[in-house]
Amino acid sequence: MDYFLTEEQLMIKDLARRIAEERIKPVRAELDEKEEFPWNIIQEMAKSDMFGIFIPEEFGGLGGGCMELALAVEELSRVCSGVAISFAASALGTFPILLFGSQEQKEKYLPKVASGQSLAAFALTEPDAGSDAAGIKTTAKPDGEEYVLNGTKQWITNGGEADIYSVIALTNPAKGMRGASAFIVEKGTPGFDFGKKEKKLGIRASATRELVFSDCRIPKSNIIAKEGMGFIVAMKTLDSSRPGIGAQAVGIAQGAMEEALAYSHQRVQFGQPISSFQAVQHLLADMATQIEAARALVYCVARFVDSGAKDISQETAMAKLFPSDVAMKVTIDAIQILGGYGYMRDYPVEKMMRDAKITQIYEGTNQIQRNVIALEMLKKRAKGK
Numbered sequence: 001m002d003y004f005l006t007e008e009q010l011m012i013k014d015l016a017r018r019i020a021e022e023r024i025k026p027v028r029a030e031l032d033e034k035e036e037f038p039w040n041i042i043q044e045m046a047k048s049d050m051f052g053i054f055i056p057e058e059f060g061g062l063g064g065g066c067m068e069l070a071l072a073v074e075e076l077s078r079v080c081s082g083v084a085i086s087f088a089a090s091a092l093g094t095f096p097i098l099l100f101g102s103q104e105q106k107e108k109y110l111p112k113v114a115s116g117q118s119l120a121a122f123a124l125t126e127p128d129a130g131s132d133a134a135g136i137k138t139t140a141k142p143d144g145e146e147y148v149l150n151g152t153k154q155w156i157t158n159g160g161e162a163d164i165y166s167v168i169a170l171t172n173p174a175k176g177m178r179g180a181s182a183f184i185v186e187k188g189t190p191g192f193d194f195g196k197k198e199k200k201l202g203i204r205a206s207a208t209r210e211l212v213f214s215d216c217r218i219p220k221s222n223i224i225a226k227e228g229m230g231f232i233v234a235m236k237t238l239d240s241s242r243p244g245i246g247a248q249a250v251g252i253a254q255g256a257m258e259e260a261l262a263y264s265h266q267r268v269q270f271g272q273p274i275s276s277f278q279a280v281q282h283l284l285a286d287m288a289t290q291i292e293a294a295r296a297l298v299y300c301v302a303r304f305v306d307s308g309a310k311d312i313s314q315e316t317a318m319a320k321l322f323p324s325d326v327a328m329k330v331t332i333d334a335i336q337i338l339g340g341y342g343y344m345r346d347y348p349v350e351k352m353m354r355d356a357k358i359t360q361i362y363e364g365t366n367q368i369q370r371n372v373i374a375l376e377m378l379k380k381r382a383k384g385k
C-alpha cells in the first residue's frame with residue numbers, strides 16, 4: 001500500500017529499519033533473555049539523530065511530528081518492541097514539555113532529548129491509581145521558591161535510565177485531579193530515588209521502575225504550565241502518544257506475519273509446504289488485512305494529530321485500541337502457523353506475542369480506550385455534532 005510518504009518520512013523509515021535489522025535483530029533475543037537495557041543501541045540511534053525526530057528544529061530536532069515518530073516506532077517494533085518502547089517512552093516523557101512547557105524549559109530540555117544525551121520518562125501511574133488516574137496520592141507542596149514532592153510512582157518506562165521525568169502530582173489534594181500539576185524532575189535531585197526494576201512478561205529490554213519521592217525539593221520554575229493543569233497536561237500528552245502505541249502494535253504484528261509467511265514456505269508436512277493448505281493461507285490473509293487496516297488508521301490519526309486539531313481523544317483512542325487488539329491476535333496466529341516451533345524461544349514469534357500484550361494495557365487499557373471512544377461519541381451526539 002502506498003501511503004504517499006514524503007522523502008523525509010521515507011528516510012526516517014529506512015533509517016529505523018536499517019538500525020533495527022543491523023543492530024537490534026542480532027541481539028534482540030539476548031536483550032530479552034537478560035532483561036538488559038539497550039544502551040549501546042540507544043547511543044547508536046542518538047548518533048543517527050533519531051531522538052530528534054519529533055522535536056522542532058529550533059530546539060535541535062528534525063522538526064517532524066506524530067507521523068514521523070509512528071514510522072520510526074513501527075520499524076523498530078517490527079524487530080524488537082522492547083528497544084522501540086525505550087525510544088518511544090522518551091517521546092512520551094517529552095510531550096508535556098513540548099506541548100505545555102515554557103520557552104526556558106524547552107530551551108533547557110528539548111535539545112538534550114533531541115541529541116539523545118538525555119532520555120525522558122512520563123510518571124502518572126501509582127500503586128493505587130492506574131486506570132483511575134484521579135486517584136493519585138503523590139503530593140507537591142509549595143514551600144517558598146520550591147515544591148516538595150512526596151509519593152511513589154509505579155511501572156515507569158525508562159525509570160532509572162532517563163534523566164528527565166515529567167511527573168504528575170497533587171498541589172491541592174482537596175481538589176482531586178483539578179488540584180494536580182505537572183513537573184519536571186531531574187535524575188539526581190536529592191530525595192528522588194528509584195525502586196525495584198520490574199521483571200516482565202514482554203518488552204523485557206525496556207526498564208520499568210518505581211520512582212520514590214521523599215521530601216524531594218524542586219524549583220518552582222519546574223512546574224509545567226500552571227498549578228491545577230496537571231490532568232490536562234497528562235491527558236493531552238496521552239492523546240499525542242497513543243498513535244505511537246498503535247504504531248508499536250502494527251510493527252509487532254508485521255514482524256510476526258513476516259515470520260509466519262516465511263516459515264509457511266519452508267515447513268513441509270504431508271509432502272507439501274504448509275503454505276499450500278487453505279487453513280494456513282486464510283490465517284495469513286486475515287493477518288495481512290488486519291495489519292493494513294491498523295496501519296492505515298494509525299497513519300491517518302497521526303496525521304490528524306499533526307494537523308493541530310484540538311478534539312482528538314476519540315481518534316487517538318481508536319488508533320491505540322484497534323492495532324493493539326490486532327497485534328495480539330496476529331502474534332497468537334503466527335505461533336499457530338509455526339506450531340510447536342512457534343512456542344520455542346528459537347523463533348522470535350513467542351517473544352512477539354509476549355511483547356504484544358502490553359500494547360493492550362499501557363497508556364490506558366483497551367477497556368479504558370473503549371470508554372473514551374463511547375464517551376466522546378455521546379458528547380458529540382449531545383452537542384448535535
Ligand SMILES: Cc1cc2nc3c(=O)[nH]c(=O)nc-3n(C[C@H](O)[C@H](O)[C@H](O)COP(=O)(O)OP(=O)(O)OC[C@H]3O[C@@H](n4cnc5c(N)ncnc54)[C@H](O)[C@@H]3O)c2cc1C
Pocket residue numbers: 089121122123124125129130131132154155156157158200208358361362363364365366367368371
Ligand atoms: C510495562 C508497563 C509499563 C508502563 N509504563 C508506564 C509509564 O511509563 N508511565 C506511567 O505513568 N504508567 C505506566 N504504566 C502503567 C499503565 O499505564 C497502567 O498499568 C494502565 O493504565 C492500567 O492501570 P492498572 O495496571 O493499574 O490497571 P487497573 O486500573 O487496576 O485495571 C485492572 C483491570 O480493570 C479494568 N478497568 C479498570 N477501570 C475500568 C473501567 N472504568 N471500565 C472498564 N474496565 C476498567 C482495566 O481495563 C483492567 O482490565 C506501565 C505499565 C506497565 C505494565
